Amino acid sequence: MSDYIKDAIITGVWETLIMTFFASLFSYAVGLPLGVVLYSTSKGRLLENRAVNAVIGTIVNITRSLPFLILLVLLIPFTRAIVGKSIGTTAAIVPLTIGAIPIVARMVEASLSEVQPGIIEASTSMGASPVYTILHFVIPEAMPSLLQGGAINVATVLGYSAMAGVIGGGGLGAIALQYGYYRYDKPVLWTTVTLLIIMVMLIQELGIQLSKKHRKT
Amino acid sequence: MEKVFELTNVYKTYKNDGREFEALKDVSLYVNEGEIFGIIGMSGAGKSTLVRTLNRLEEVSSGTISFYGKDLASLAPRELREVRHSISMIFQGFNLLNQRTVIQNVEQSLRIIGTPRSARRQKARQMLEVVGLLEKQNEYPARLSGGQKQRVAIARALAADPKVLLCDEATSALDPKITAEILDLLKRINEERKLTIIIITHEMAVVEKICDRVAIIDEGTLAEIGDVKEVFSNPKSKAAKKLVFPSNPFEMSEPDGKVVRLVFDGTQSSVPFIANLVEKTGIKVNILSANTKSVGGIGYGQMIVELPKDESSRQTAVNFFKDGGLSVTEVN
Numbered sequence: 001m002s003d004y005i006k007d008a009i010i011t012g013v014w015e016t017l018i019m020t021f022f023a024s025l026f027s028y029a030v031g032l033p034l035g036v037v038l039y040s041t042s043k044g045r046l047l048e049n050r051a052v053n054a055v056i057g058t059i060v061n062i063t064r065s066l067p068f069l070i071l072l073v074l075l076i077p078f079t080r081a082i083v084g085k086s087i088g089t090t091a092a093i094v095p096l097t098i099g100a101i102p103i104v105a106r107m108v109e110a111s112l113s114e115v116q117p118g119i120i121e122a123s124t125s126m127g128a129s130p131v132y133t134i135l136h137f138v139i140p141e142a143m144p145s146l147l148q149g150g151a152i153n154v155a156t157v158l159g160y161s162a163m164a165g166v167i168g169g170g171g172l173g174a175i176a177l178q179y180g181y182y183r184y185d186k187p188v189l190w191t192t193v194t195l196l197i198i199m200v201m202l203i204q205e206l207g208i209q210l211s212k213k214h215r216k217t
Numbered sequence: 218m219e220k221v222f223e224l225t226n227v228y229k230t231y232k233n234d235g236r237e238f239e240a241l242k243d244v245s246l247y248v249n250e251g252e253i254f255g256i257i258g259m260s261g262a263g264k265s266t267l268v269r270t271l272n273r274l275e276e277v278s279s280g281t282i283s284f285y286g287k288d289l290a291s292l293a294p295r296e297l298r299e300v301r302h303s304i305s306m307i308f309q310g311f312n313l314l315n316q317r318t319v320i321q322n323v324e325q326s327l328r329i330i331g332t333p334r335s336a337r338r339q340k341a342r343q344m345l346e347v348v349g350l351l352e353k354q355n356e357y358p359a360r361l362s363g364g365q366k367q368r369v370a371i372a373r374a375l376a377a378d379p380k381v382l383l384c385d386e387a388t389s390a391l392d393p394k395i396t397a398e399i400l401d402l403l404k405r406i407n408e409e410r411k412l413t414i415i416i417i418t419h420e421m422a423v424v425e426k427i428c429d430r431v432a433i434i435d436e437g438t439l440a441e442i443g444d445v446k447e448v449f450s451n452p453k454s455k456a457a458k459k460l461v462f463p464s465n466p467f468e469m470s471e472p473d474g475k476v477v478r479l480v481f482d483g484t485q486s487s488v489p490f491i492a493n494l495v496e497k498t499g500i501k502v503n504i505l506s507a508n509t510k511s512v513g514g515i516g517y518g519q520m521i522v523e524l525p526k527d528e529s530s531r532q533t534a535v536n537f538f539k540d541g542g543l544s545v546t547e548v549n
Contacts, residue, residue: 118310119312121274121312122306122308122313123325123329124274124301125272125274125305125306126301126302126305126325126329126373127297127300127302127329127330128298129294129298136325137314140316140317141314143316144316214316215316216315216357216358216359217315217357217359
């Protein structure tokens, strides 16, 4: 393996980490509150609201059912409008974020739904408002599950970031595609794939450890 | 005596898939300030629904519930939350936050009413001391036994200085020894803090042990209500009889024999009636079933006996029991 490819791989690892980090961060910034709204407005929950739940739920389902590769292409004009360009690592963060938001939202909704109804009843009986109950009872109680879901989401974003290589997003995916696939350079292909696998495993392990540290049951 | 709760013609109907189910039917009762009021019934009788209408976790379908004269249904959400600060509740499943320490759990009720941090900590410690768990303040609930969890829940419920404590099957998940300890704690709190306590249970033993008055709920209706001693010594409704005298299968030695139920009302439980009967009249009776309970330290009980065949001996025996002050009722 020549030196310039080694350098490219190191840059690729860095770019992948940057994309994964910021796309995860931004997707949680939007997806977490969205998930909380989905949870609290669903049937039988504290802030039950059919209209709000149906609108958000439908948008989430539509974005989630689009294959990520299609979403990447569809979002090119939107990406250009936001970051001024449509290729490169920074540009790739936009479709990655958009693609991950619905996944995060549903994952958060599922974690919150696991919380025992008795906890909510206890909070309500103490005279807490619905918003207080969600913030101080439901979310803290769901924390281990939220962290575990978080690790799955970050790993998914990392996997998606490899696809961003297709539209010039940079990162390990782009290297695997350019050197490994188009040039039939098997060692590069296997190196990048191995690196991706290691990164996903590390993220997963980190998530599990964090979740364990927080789980007091 | 001031009335804490007053229920007037309360109905609760659930609608499920077009089917209607009446969980509460025309329930009217009141709860006096400072008393321990028991609500007992079989599972599915509607008692959990009833207790949930008291803090409006459940809305009534019709009828009114007033809390210190204030109609609960008329309260706006904010006013209702205010009132709920005075009506605490503990549950069968404890419902503690598993991801928070014992002291943080107790502090929850104080956070909700907006107590400042330092005062909160101090009050929470004080409450943990009342329930005898101060040394566990930094443990997580998962490390506690069922009885300890319920003590934490009681500390949490009392921290905000409520006027009433609702206990929804609070001891049903606990073994008899721990149940007795929790009931002693509730009794102590009732006496020391003049706290009104409402206890929902399906266990007669719980009512016997600490309640002053009891309401028996059967299929959504109020079957019987009164002082625990009265209801125990002389249950009138079918539901009450079933609870006080759990069915005792017995068989007579003679197919045409006569069976009577003798009920002791407390004062006579130290007198050996059967032995006296045999000694004084020579009449022998066959004991088919007997049990006694202690209510407030006084023995209450019933005995089901088969009387001899000939009419005059029967009459003598019945008169003997009646003269002794027992209540005698024919069973067959």
